Structure formats: structure tokens, C-alpha cells
Amino acid sequence: MSFLVLFPFMPESPYFLLRKGKDEQAKAALKWLRRKTDIEEDFVQLKADVQRQTSEKGTWKELVTVEANRKALLAGKSGSNLSPDMSTLVYSGMVLILNSATCFMTEYLGRRRSYTYSIGACAIVLWILGTYFVIDEFQPQIDLSSFQWVPLAGLVCYTIVSSFGVMMIPTLMLSELFSASIKSKGLMIMSFIIGAGTTSVIQLFYFLNTTFGMFCPFMLFAACSTVSSVLTNWIVPETKGMTLEEIQQSLKKKKKESVTKSEPLPQI
Known part of the structure; x- marks a missing residue:
């Protein structure tokens, strides 16, 4: 509203x-x-x-043949949110508050570091939750009655750490990555990929949970988050404080032209 x-x-x-x-x-x-x-x-x-x-022509072909555009697509894909479908009213309220604070944290750390720290912390939380569900399912002799707070605490921690990167950075960077000539096509492709990915993740979570148990989707998402945190340094560019043109040149691996000092002409 x-x-x-x-x-x-x-x-x-x-x-x-x-x-x-x-x-x-x-x-x-x-x-x-x-x-x-x-x-x-x-x-x-x-x-x-x-x-x-x-x-630039801005054709569909250039979306995959131009190196800068390929990197923009990869960076956008790397931002898929793999959180489980456990949203609640408390969760939504926390997201609203935390996302408001994200702007300041992102501006301080930069896009890449914010995403790296956030996805890395998400991986740790998911590994802990996955381990909890493994013990709960395969080690019934272990009494977990004193640790029933772990899933809720994990949800709260995941909400906090994901809000400072995973949930915001990919959407924020989508408008920064593509050149003006290809932006409409690139954003259309990324919107489709994100929508399809979100739907697939929900279905995957349900399938893994009903087929193997609650531990399985958490372990899978933890592994994906771990890999993503490592690959971020190679895939996601840093765009903090950069204009769209500077981002494009960075994606194309072009260095800024340095201002050279004029040298006296050699005497003949």
C-alpha cells in the first residue's frame, strides 16, 4: 500500500x-x-x-555476445534468493524494518561486500538449521527438547543477515548493470529468470521436504549459499559511487584514460 x-x-x-x-x-x-x-x-x-x-545496437544477440552484458546477466542470476517458504507476519514486519536500515549498511560497505557478508552469514545459519533437522530426523535418541528454539532463532537470524545484502543487493544492482541500449531487454530477461527461479525454489523446497525430509532443502540451500559467497568476488562487480558509464567500462575491463602530462618536444 x-x-x-x-x-x-x-x-x-x-x-x-x-x-x-x-x-x-x-x-x-x-x-x-x-x-x-x-x-x-x-x-x-x-x-x-x-x-x-x-x-550501440542493443540487439538480443548483444545480450550474450558482449562481455559486459554477459557479466551483467551472471551478476543478476547470482542474486537469486534461496530462502525457504516459511514467511510469517513477524518475518514480514522484520523485513520491512531491516530493509529500511539496509540502505545505510550498503552505502557504508559497498554492494559486493554487503552481498558477500550477507550470503556468507546466511550459509552459516542454514548449515546450523540443516544440522538441527538432521539430528532431529536421524538421531531420535538425542533429546532436542531444550533446543526447540533453534528453528525460530534461525529464522530470525536469517531474516536479519539476509536483509543486509541477499534480499536487496540483486534488485538494487539490476538497474545499474545494463547499458541504456540493452537495459529493457536485460531487465526483461532477468525478471523472467528471477520469477521462474522463485517459483522453482518453492516447488523444490516442497519436493525435497516431502521426499527426503526437512533437512534436505536446508542443506541444499546452505551449499548454494556457500558457493555463491565464494563466487561473488568474481561475478558481482562493485558499483558503489559509480555512474552507469563507469560501471559499463568496468564490466568491459576498460581502465579509465589517465590524464597524461605534456612532454617537451625533442630538440632536433
């Missing part, structure tokens, strides 16, 4: 307005988003970036 009420007041993206040739509206949106009045330098740079990116 809050989203429906507040989102209409959000200005249109300056990138979109520049692509449509609406320079003045783009300036107004940039002023609102940057919270400053002197945005001429930013506007000129942004316009040049959009012109360069829109000069």
Missing part, C-alpha cells in the same frame, strides 16, 4: 528522459534525485554517457 501511495511521486529516470530528448525534464529529475541545484556538470556527463550507450 505504501508503495502504491508514494511511488507516483517518484520522478522519471533521467536516462529515459534523455533517450526521449526531454532534456529539461531530465535536468529537473536529476536535481530531485541528486538533491542539489547545480547539476550542469552531472547533466553534461550523463547526456554523453547516454549518447554513447544508445549508439
Whole structure:
């Protein structure tokens, strides 16, 4: 409900307005988003970036043939949330509060470190929960009556650590990874993958739980989270404080052109 009420007041993206040739509206949106009045330098740079990116063809083929676009797809896929389907009212309330605090943590740590720490902590929580369910199912002689608080505590801990990276970073970075020329196609593909992945994970959790036991999906998700935390450093780029153009150049492994000092001409 809050989203429906507040989102209409959000200005249109300056990138979109520049692509449509609406320079003045783009300036107004940039002023609102940057919270400053002197945005001429930013506007000129942004316009040049959009012109360069829109000069690309932006075909479906380039989504997989261009290295930067392939990396953007991989980075988006790496953000699939593999949490179990155990949402409750308390869980939703905690997510709302914690996600509000995520903005500050992400800005402090950066995208990549926030995601790495978050998914790593999620893996630890899931391993603990998986171990608990293994003991509960295969070691009935062990009395777990004093540890019945573990699943609830694990849910709370998972909610906390996932809110500071796993649940927010992938969505945040989707709008930062793709060039303006390919953004609509890339986001469409990623939205489809995320939707299909979420549906598949729910079905997979149900299948593993009913077929093998509660421990199985937790162990699987723990293993996936562990692998993801390791691969993050190679797949997910750091985009904190970077413009869309700088991100594109980083994905293409192009270094910024350094300003060279003029040297005196050799005397003949």
C-alpha cells in the first residue's frame, strides 16, 4: 500500500528522459534525485554517457555476445534468493524494518561486500538449521527438547543477515548493470529468470521436504549459499559511487584514460 501511495511521486529516470530528448525534464529529475541545484556538470556527463550507450545496437544477440552484458546477466542470476517458504507476519514486519536500515549498511560497505557478508552469514545459519533437522530426523535418541528454539532463532537470524545484502543487493544492482541500449531487454530477461527461479525454489523446497525430509532443502540451500559467497568476488562487480558509464567500462575491463602530462618536444 505504501508503495502504491508514494511511488507516483517518484520522478522519471533521467536516462529515459534523455533517450526521449526531454532534456529539461531530465535536468529537473536529476536535481530531485541528486538533491542539489547545480547539476550542469552531472547533466553534461550523463547526456554523453547516454549518447554513447544508445549508439550501440542493443540487439538480443548483444545480450550474450558482449562481455559486459554477459557479466551483467551472471551478476543478476547470482542474486537469486534461496530462502525457504516459511514467511510469517513477524518475518514480514522484520523485513520491512531491516530493509529500511539496509540502505545505510550498503552505502557504508559497498554492494559486493554487503552481498558477500550477507550470503556468507546466511550459509552459516542454514548449515546450523540443516544440522538441527538432521539430528532431529536421524538421531531420535538425542533429546532436542531444550533446543526447540533453534528453528525460530534461525529464522530470525536469517531474516536479519539476509536483509543486509541477499534480499536487496540483486534488485538494487539490476538497474545499474545494463547499458541504456540493452537495459529493457536485460531487465526483461532477468525478471523472467528471477520469477521462474522463485517459483522453482518453492516447488523444490516442497519436493525435497516431502521426499527426503526437512533437512534436505536446508542443506541444499546452505551449499548454494556457500558457493555463491565464494563466487561473488568474481561475478558481482562493485558499483558503489559509480555512474552507469563507469560501471559499463568496468564490466568491459576498460581502465579509465589517465590524464597524461605534456612532454617537451625533442630538440632536433
